[in-house]
Amino acid sequence: xxxxxxxxxxxxxxxxxxxxxxxxxxxxxxxxxxxxxxxxxxxxxxxxxxxxxxxxxxxxxxxxxxxxxxxxxxxxxxxxxxxxxxxxxxxxxxxxxxxxxxxxxxxxxxxxxxxxxxxxx
Amino acid sequence: xxxxxxxxxxxxxxxxxxxxxxxxxxxxxxxxxxxxxxxxxxxxxxxxxxxxxxxxxxxxxxxxxxxxxxxxxxxxxxxxxxxxxxxxxxxxxxxxxxxxxxxxxxxxxxxxxxxxxxxxxxxxxxxxxxxxxxxxxxxxxxxxxxxxxxxxxxxxxxxxxxxxxxxxxxxxxxxxxxxxxxxxxxxxxxxxxxxxxxxxxxxxxxxxxxxxxxxxxxxxxxxxxxxxxxxxxxxxxxxxxxxxxxxxxxxxxxxxxxxxxxxxxxxxxxxxxxxxxxxxxxxxxxxxxxxxxxxxxxxxxxxxxxxxxxxxxxxxxxxxxxxxxxxxxxxxxxxxxxxxxxxxxxxxxxxxxxxxxxxxxxxxxxxxxxxxxxxxxxxxxxxxxxxxxxxxxxxxxxxxxxxxxxxxxxxxxxxxxxxxxxxxxxxxxxxxxxxxxxxxxxxxxxxxxxxxxxxxxxxxxxxxxxxxxxxxxxxxxxxxxxxxxxxxxxxxxxxxxxxxxxxxxxxxxxxxxxxxxxxxxxxxxxxxxxxxxxxx
Numbered sequence: 001x002x003x004x005x006x007x008x009x010x011x012x013x014x015x016x017x018x019x020x021x022x023x024x025x026x027x028x029x030x031x032x033x034x035x036x037x038x039x040x041x042x043x044x045x046x047x048x049x050x051x052x053x054x055x056x057x058x059x060x061x062x063x064x065x066x067x068x069x070x071x072x073x074x075x076x077x078x079x080x081x082x083x084x085x086x087x088x089x090x091x092x093x094x095x096x097x098x099x100x101x102x103x104x105x106x107x108x109x110x111x112x113x114x115x116x117x118x119x120x121x
Numbered sequence: 122x123x124x125x126x127x128x129x130x131x132x133x134x135x136x137x138x139x140x141x142x143x144x145x146x147x148x149x150x151x152x153x154x155x156x157x158x159x160x161x162x163x164x165x166x167x168x169x170x171x172x173x174x175x176x177x178x179x180x181x182x183x184x185x186x187x188x189x190x191x192x193x194x195x196x197x198x199x200x201x202x203x204x205x206x207x208x209x210x211x212x213x214x215x216x217x218x219x220x221x222x223x224x225x226x227x228x229x230x231x232x233x234x235x236x237x238x239x240x241x242x243x244x245x246x247x248x249x250x251x252x253x254x255x256x257x258x259x260x261x262x263x264x265x266x267x268x269x270x271x272x273x274x275x276x277x278x279x280x281x282x283x284x285x286x287x288x289x290x291x292x293x294x295x296x297x298x299x300x301x302x303x304x305x306x307x308x309x310x311x312x313x314x315x316x317x318x319x320x321x322x323x324x325x326x327x328x329x330x331x332x333x334x335x336x337x338x339x340x341x342x343x344x345x346x347x348x349x350x351x352x353x354x355x356x357x358x359x360x361x362x363x364x365x366x367x368x369x370x371x372x373x374x375x376x377x378x379x380x381x382x383x384x385x386x387x388x389x390x391x392x393x394x395x396x397x398x399x400x401x402x403x404x405x406x407x408x409x410x411x412x413x414x415x416x417x418x419x420x421x422x423x424x425x426x427x428x429x430x431x432x433x434x435x436x437x438x439x440x441x442x443x444x445x446x447x448x449x450x451x452x453x454x455x456x457x458x459x460x461x462x463x464x465x466x467x468x469x470x471x472x473x474x475x476x477x478x479x480x481x482x483x484x485x486x487x488x489x490x491x492x493x494x495x496x497x498x499x500x501x502x503x504x505x506x507x508x509x510x511x512x513x514x515x516x517x518x519x520x521x522x523x524x525x526x527x528x529x530x531x532x533x534x535x536x537x538x539x540x541x542x543x544x545x546x547x548x549x550x551x552x553x554x555x556x557x558x559x560x561x562x563x564x565x566x567x568x569x570x571x572x573x574x575x576x577x578x579x580x581x582x583x584x585x586x587x588x589x590x591x592x593x594x595x596x597x598x599x600x601x602x603x604x605x606x607x608x609x610x611x612x613x614x615x616x617x618x619x620x621x622x623x624x625x626x627x628x629x630x631x632x633x634x635x636x637x638x639x640x641x642x643x644x645x646x647x648x649x650x651x652x653x654x655x656x657x
């Protein structure tokens with residue numbers, strides 16, 4: 001089965017871009033506009049990696065991670081995608097596995113996702 | 122005139138007592154009381170008080186060439202009335218002034234021959250028939266203020282020691298009156314300064330009872346919050362520190378000063394309990410000590426709302442900016458790198474370029490917003506007006522927003538040829554803020570309607586959405602800077618929170634107005650009205 005990546009980002013253009021880049025690398029990508037939508041996507045198929053924006057309407061990144069931790073089963077790898085000045089701190093706050101600062105570098109994005117997909121927890 | 126005998130109170134003693142007790146608030150009245158009482162009690166034809174006034178450069182109390190002897194009051198016993206007398210030149214009476222300056226009482230039984238008073242004989246004593254004089258200097262703050270003059274008409278009079286004592290008592294009363302007046306002037310000067318301060322000044326005693334406060338304090342605090350006393354004021358407000366933490370009553374500046382702590386220029390927020398209205402102030406609190414004990418506390422309060430607003434502006438704006446700028450930047454950079462990677466097919470390129478253009482457009486809009494904000498806050502917004510068709514301008518704005526929100530159903534009804542004379546960039550930004558909001562606060566698939574009507578010489582653009590609406594309690598603040606009706610809720614759509622504030626400021630500077638209707642859960646309609654251009 002193709003490894004699955006879930007992109008959670010409220011900005012439509014950025015969401016599309018992330019999907020486009022990852023699909024170009026042969027990854028199976030699903031998208032969600034906020035944490036609530038992301039939780040719904042998890043029901044159908046748990047992803048290997050989640051690219052997570054932190055500031056989102058309806059349900060933000062922090063709330064989403066809290067909800068995620070309540071669930072049983074393995075926790076997907078999480079990469080925080082943030083405009084914050086201290087992305088590492090954001091990542092720590094939600095026990096993420098990595099972070100990308102906006103504007104991120106395409107190669108760094110691909111390397112990070114690829115590594116996480118290749119090295120399951 | 123009897124001499125004091127045993128315990129009996131003489132007339133003179135009674136009068137002295139009365140004079141000493143009276144309110145010495147008015148110098149003129151007190152002087153009149155002194156001259157009149159002296160004349161009546163001692164049977165003197167003329168009793169007067171004179172002041173030495175130096176019009177030259179000599180220091181006070183010195184007898185310079187320009188010293189004048191000015192009559193402050195003269196009581197005439199025969200006529201039972203107070204009159205005045207013309208000023209006389211000090212230089213014509215050197216012996217007299219020297220004697221006065223030696224602090225000596227002049228008791229001249231034969232005034233016309235006495236070396237100290239003979240100078241007055243020709244022009245004054247002889248014509249008025251004055252035979253005996255007793256002149257006592259009046260002292261004020263270490264210097265001779267003037268002189269109390271007893272003048273006797275008729276057979277020469279031998280001044281008795283108790284009469285001299287009486288005269289000296291009278292000058293003491295005059296001196297006390299001058300001192301009280303000087304003190305009153307000084308305190309009035311302070312009072313005037315304190316009253317006119319832009320800072321609020323409260324003086325409390327150590328129990329927290331309000332002793333005194335100035336006009337600013339009354340107007341900006343007591344009257345504003347509808348209270349009369351300090352203790353009432355304390356009941357209706359809560360104190361928070363600069364970080365918005367509630368300050369317990371025991372740590373209020375007043376209490377801390379009682380504990381002899383220093384309170385110098387600290388920032389506090391005053392929160393009015395009933396309405397939640399908030400004001401920031403800078404507080405300085407100082408003790409007034411007496412024998413090492415705090416007897417009064419002086420509180421000086423300066424409004425710092427604007428100062429805090431600027432702080433807030435910096436914080437909110439800097440944090441928001443990073444986020445607002447980095448998202449379109451990430452989009453532009455990402456698509457550009459994707460195009461460069463040759464991972465995309467030629468047919469994908471136009472869409473990617475379009476995404477890059479839209480991202481650049483967002484950054485452009487953001488920079489315009491910042492420039493407008495700076496212009497308005499610093500009062501330097503310059504409008505470059507030109508005659509344009511408002512419908513065309515509105516359409517181009519709507520189309521730009523529509524491109525970035527293809528999932529909304531835009532319904533645009535713009536009557537063509539609506540001439541306005543406006544700064545098209547500024548007005549386009551204003552419309553953009555409103556249309557952007559319609560998108561941000563509505564869901565995918567809903568309709569956004571934009572129409573343009575004219576009435577009463579105005580063009581009105583109305584933007585209607587089917588979004589989440591604005592809660593009633595948030596409606597009064599919609600146009601305030603950084604007011605986001607849904608901040609911190611799941612409906613928070615990010616943004617700087619300055620869009621509607623800027624839009625209204627720009628519209629108002631064009632002589633227009635903005636308003637809205639909104640129902641929570643149903644949607645909002647925002648209207649921008651601008652004056653139509655006069656026909657050419």
